[in-house]
Amino acid sequence: MTLLALMCTVAFFLWVGLTMTLRISNKEKQKRDADTFESITTKARVIATFQKIALLSTIILLSALIFKLYHDNTAYMEPHILEWVNLVVRWTHVVFGIAWIGASFYFIFLENSLNRTEGLRDQIAGNLWAIHGGGFYYIEKYKSAPEKIPKHLHWFKYEAYFTWLTGFLLLFIVYYFNARSFLIDKEVFDIEPSTGVAIGIGSLIVSWIFYDLLCKSPLVNKKFIFLITMFLFTSAAAYFLSQVFSARAAYMHVGALLGTIMAANVFFVIIPSQKALVKAANEGTALDPSLGLKAGLRSLHNNYFTLPVIFVMISNHYPSTYGSEWNWAILAGLTAVSVGVKHFWNIYEQGNLYNKWLLPAAVIGLIALAMITAPANPATRLKDARVVNFQEVQSIINERCTNCHSASPQDKVWTSAPNGVMFDTPEQIIAMKDRILNRAVITRTMPQANQTGMKQEERDAIEIWIYQGATIQ
Ligand code: HEC
Numbered sequence: 001m002t003l004l005a006l007m008c009t010v011a012f013f014l015w016v017g018l019t020m021t022l023r024i025s026n027k028e029k030q031k032r033d034a035d036t037f038e039s040i041t042t043k044a045r046v047i048a049t050f051q052k053i054a055l056l057s058t059i060i061l062l063s064a065l066i067f068k069l070y071h072d073n074t075a076y077m078e079p080h081i082l083e084w085v086n087l088v089v090r091w092t093h094v095v096f097g098i099a100w101i102g103a104s105f106y107f108i109f110l111e112n113s114l115n116r117t118e119g120l121r122d123q124i125a126g127n128l129w130a131i132h133g134g135g136f137y138y139i140e141k142y143k144s145a146p147e148k149i150p151k152h153l154h155w156f157k158y159e160a161y162f163t164w165l166t167g168f169l170l171l172f173i174v175y176y177f178n179a180r181s182f183l184i185d186k187e188v189f190d191i192e193p194s195t196g197v198a199i200g201i202g203s204l205i206v207s208w209i210f211y212d213l214l215c216k217s218p219l220v221n222k223k224f225i226f227l228i229t230m231f232l233f234t235s236a237a238a239y240f241l242s243q244v245f246s247a248r249a250a251y252m253h254v255g256a257l258l259g260t261i262m263a264a265n266v267f268f269v270i271i272p273s274q275k276a277l278v279k280a281a282n283e284g285t286a287l288d289p290s291l292g293l294k295a296g297l298r299s300l301h302n303n304y305f306t307l308p309v310i311f312v313m314i315s316n317h318y319p320s321t322y323g324s325e326w327n328w329a330i331l332a333g334l335t336a337v338s339v340g341v342k343h344f345w346n347i348y349e350q351g352n353l354y355n356k357w358l359l360p361a362a363v364i365g366l367i368a369l370a371m372i373t374a375p376a377n378p379a380t381r382l383k384d385a386r387v388v389n390f391q392e393v394q395s396i397i398n399e400r401c402t403n404c405h406s407a408s409p410q411d412k413v414w415t416s417a418p419n420g421v422m423f424d425t426p427e428q429i430i431a432m433k434d435r436i437l438n439r440a441v442i443t444r445t446m447p448q449a450n451q452t453g454m455k456q457e458e459r460d461a462i463e464i465w466i467y468q469g470a471t472i473q
Contacts, residue, residue, distance in 0.1 A: 005177055006066070009085045009169060013092075014059070016162065079415045086173050093166035097313075100159035101306050107156075108303045111296075112349035114141055123147075144289070145281035153278070157271050164263035171256055175249050176200065181413050185246035185449040199244055200253055207237060207257040208264045215269075215298070227339075234258070234308075234335060238328035246449050247322040248315075254331060255312025258305045265298040303346070307338035320373045323443025330369060337365040375442045378467055388465040390426065390472045396461060397423045400447055400454040401440075411451075418448075426472050433470045436462065 028044070070077045114126030125143045129136070175183045179193035183200065191199075210233060219226050237257060241250035273295040280287050311334050315321050321330050344358040404414040405423045423429050429436070439446035440454070441463045447454050 005173065006070075006081050006085055009089060009173070010063075012165070012169065013088070076415070079413065082173065082177075086170070089166055089169050089173060093163060093170055096159055096163040096166060100156075100163045101310070103156050103159060104299070104303050104306060108300065108346065109349055110139065110141070112346055144287050144292070145277055149278055149281050155271070155274070157266055160263050160266040164259060167256065167259055171200070171252065175252065178413055181449060181451065183245055183249045185249075187450055188242075188246060189244045191244065196245065200249075200256075203237065203241060203253055204257050204260040207233075208261055211261045212264070212268070215301075220297070231332070231336065231339075235328065235332035238331045242328040247327050247445065250327065251312050251315050251322045251331060255309050255315075258309045258312075262302045262305050262309070265302055269298045270295045304339050304342050307342050308335040311335075311338060319439060319443040319445040323439075323445040324373050326372070330373060333365065333369050333372075337362045337369070340365070378463065382464055382467045385464045385467070388461050388468065390465070393462055393465045394426065394429065396454075396458045397429060397436075400452040400458065403452055404448065414448075430470060430472065433466055437466050441466075 025048070066081075070081065110128060114128050116126040120127065123142055123144075123146070125141045127138065127140045129138055131137070176193075176197045179196050183196045184191060184193065211230070214220065214226065214229060219229065234254065238250065238254045241253045244250075245253065273291040276291050277287060312331070315331075321327065321334070324330055340358050340362045344355060344362070347355055347358075401423050403409060404411045405417050405421050407417065407422055407424055409415060409417060421432060421435075423432070436446075441459050444459065
């Protein structure tokens with residue numbers, strides 16, 4: 001199974017690499033056709049043939065090598081291979097995501113900041129002077145299409161497509177591939193991995209359909225109602241997912257469903273509208289202004305989705321959010337806060353300098369969320385508790401944690417200590433006591449999906465031991 005996943009991933013990246021290379025070859029060919037020097041053509045051809053042979057033999061050799069390594073030592077190679085696949089996919093995902101969101105921020109900034117009044121030529125809706133990297137730039141936006149569509153027209157789409165594809169791959173590698181470790185938490189809901197995967201993928205599709213229908217309904221023109229409807233939908237999705245998946249998987253699926261809406265906006269609406277615009281301009285037929293407006297609106301929605309999506313993508317590191325009993329409500333709160341911040345940012349760029357409440361309100365909201373997620377003071381609850389000694393704690397940790405957190409873990413998935421955290425010696429346990437309190441007692445996000453079946457009494461015992469000073473005696 002790992003080998004299959006590996007092969008699919010490698011095939012995906014080869015496909016991306018080949019598509020990109022093909023585009024470059026086409027461009028090069030166009031340039032060559034314009035060129036009259038035969039010698040350059042021959043040289044380029046020889047180089048290209050040589051590169052192809054070298055590439056093909058490397059691919060064959062590497063595949064054989066991976067297969068052999070895997071075959072000889074499956075138990076050790078499986079997790080190792082998965083780790084590297086995970087690394088490469090995640091890295092690519094983040095890089096494409098930055099390129100995409102960067103373009104989104106840039107173009108919405110441009111739209112917001114255009115000079116729309118002074119010294120404009122007839123066809124121009126606005127312009128902007130900028131300085132960046134030591135160069136002066138002058139950008140103009142047309143009211144509709146230019147008279148002649150230029151030969152080199154840059155399209156922004158691969159950033160979006162590849163962000164989604166790598167993101168989906170990552171969802172697969174992390175949550176679906178090891179569904180029992182990451183997707184499913186028996187204490188939340190005991191479902192079969194296949195059911196879990198179906199619910200996960202289904203949630204992405206349903207969300208897109210819901211959002212798309214909403215955009216096609218008259219509600220799309222009622223900004224406030226649209227916003228509230230989308231907010232309620234996202235919160236409901238977060239609630240539903242938190243009732244069927246492990247907390248982390250629930251969060252990640254909310255991010256994935258928003259990301260899917262964003263990518264689908266590009267694929268199903270923005271790019272087709274733009275293609276229709278270019279086609280009409282080339283044919284000299286009248287442009288349908290609703291196409292541009294529709295694409296612009298979806299693009300603006302995408303811009304508002306960015307901050308909540310980025311929060312979800314980093315939320316894994318913050319167990320007080322996804323680990324809280326109210327995790328779905330906290331996600332909803334952070335979504336509201338971040339959309340508010342993005343809105344302030346956008347109206348500020350448009351020159352609205354009078355809004356004095358949005359940003360402070362967002363900060364107050366953030367502080368309120370930090371306070372809501374704060375752990376309760378245990379003093380009154382624990383002051384008369386029985387004495388818990390270190391031996392008891394150590395045996396609990398040996399039973400429930402060292403399966404993964406050890407120099408030689410027994411777990412099938414975690415063959416090296418997660419995050420390098422080990423509990424083999426008393427010193428290691430004492431050194432980590434604060435984080436143990438955080439993960440096993442307060443947020444209850446450890447053991448991972450409670451795979452080792454830790455009981456509440458055991459969590460209580462650890463809490464009391466730490467409250468009583470966490471000593472070795
Ligand atoms: C099934 C494997 C597994 C078991 C069992 C397990 N953990 Fe973990 N632990 C992980 C993984 C995976 C991570 C890294 C991901 C994360 O932080 O959520 C982790 C991370 C942690 C961290 C965070 C380290 C950091 O860098 O901040 C702590 C603390 C922790 N575990 C404590 C515990 C305690 C205490 C127990 C037992 C009560 C336990 N774990 C049981 C898999 C496990």
